[in-house]
Amino acid sequence: MSDYIRQHAVKIDYKLGESWIILNEIEQSIKKKIEAVGTPLKDWNIKINRGILTGLNEAFIISKEKRDELIKADPKSAEIIRPILRGRDIKKNSYEFANIYVITAYKGINKIIKKEYPAIYLHLKKYEKKLRQRGQVEGKPGKPRSNQHHWTELDNNVSLEKLDDFNRQKIVFSRISGDTPSFAMDEKKLLTNDTGYIITGNNLDYLLQQLTNPIIWFSFKKFYMGGGVEKEFKVNNLFNLPIPFVGKKIEVTSIEKRYIKDLI
Structure with missing residues (x-):
């Protein structure tokens, strides 16, 4: 032996x-x-950042039809509705945009959303009960958490600065990869959800x-x-x-x- x-x-x-x-x-x-x-x-x-975590996709992730409906009701809605990629949409050197969008309700927007974006506010209002049940939403019993936010806002305190990172030239990629790498260049200012990531830098x-x-x-x-x-x-x-x-x-x-x- x-x-x-x-x-x-x-x-x-x-x-x-x-x-x-x-x-x-x-x-x-x-x-x-x-x-x-x-x-x-x-x-x-470089920087590597995770995509957008909504906390309730059915409220914040919308179809093209719903996007068009919200913009028709109030043209200003277009300012905070952005196209978004899911991790599974990203392939090797390409991606397949599935015509889905995200309401970018950033940290602090609760102060203006009802007045500035009434159509979007009414849309989110339909999901208020579920939105308030998210773990990060403020107003729950017990000791306040540092990452708490208003019920109309995305989870993880998405800032305008973070949203601006998506406006840059970037590599998008999925953390779920098969036999081939799922990395692609994006110059169309697309966002990614939490199953996608972005690389920015030189x-x-x-x-x-x-x-x-x-x-x-x-x-x-x-x-x-x-x-x-x-x-x-x-x-x-x-x-x-x-x-x-x-x-x-x-x-x-x-x-x-x-x-x-x-x-x-």
Whole structure:
């Protein structure tokens, strides 16, 4: 038994605090190569933010028909109705807009919504009982929570500053990914719901190219994705993914290329 172990053992090097996974020799080689030339995303000049959490989708997420109805009743409604993507709408280098919209009832809008956006206020009023039952809504018995908000507002205290991030050029992605990476560029100021995320910052075109690269995607799934629900990755782990800076390249052998191709 000891001779067999000695002959077939594979040495695996780990950094302090790194997740413990068993890799074969080809996988070890690929991991070393990507880490030799790559810089973790956390050290790039970017931000990764979760999409909009409404707390009650039936009130805040609306169809195109309902959007048109609200705008017809009051044209100012258009100011706070935005197109939104769900995580499942995002594909590799593209997305499929499903003609759904979100009422962007930001933190503090309760002070003006009834007067400035009467049609939207009346729409939300129909759901008032359910909206008040959300855990973050103020006015409940007990000690007040720091993230409490008015019943007419979105959950998680969505600020105008956060909404402005969606107006920038950004990469949108889904935390639920299958065999191919679900990252795409958006320049149409779309929002995402809480199953979608956005990346803003510098070098986005280059980053998108890298995030959809088969070698990078294989490496993320195999080495950095972390455990959890099948096909769902922990977004915080994306910060650990090494991406080569412009001008650097991961040199893989033909055997390693075939290995990656067979597994993704």
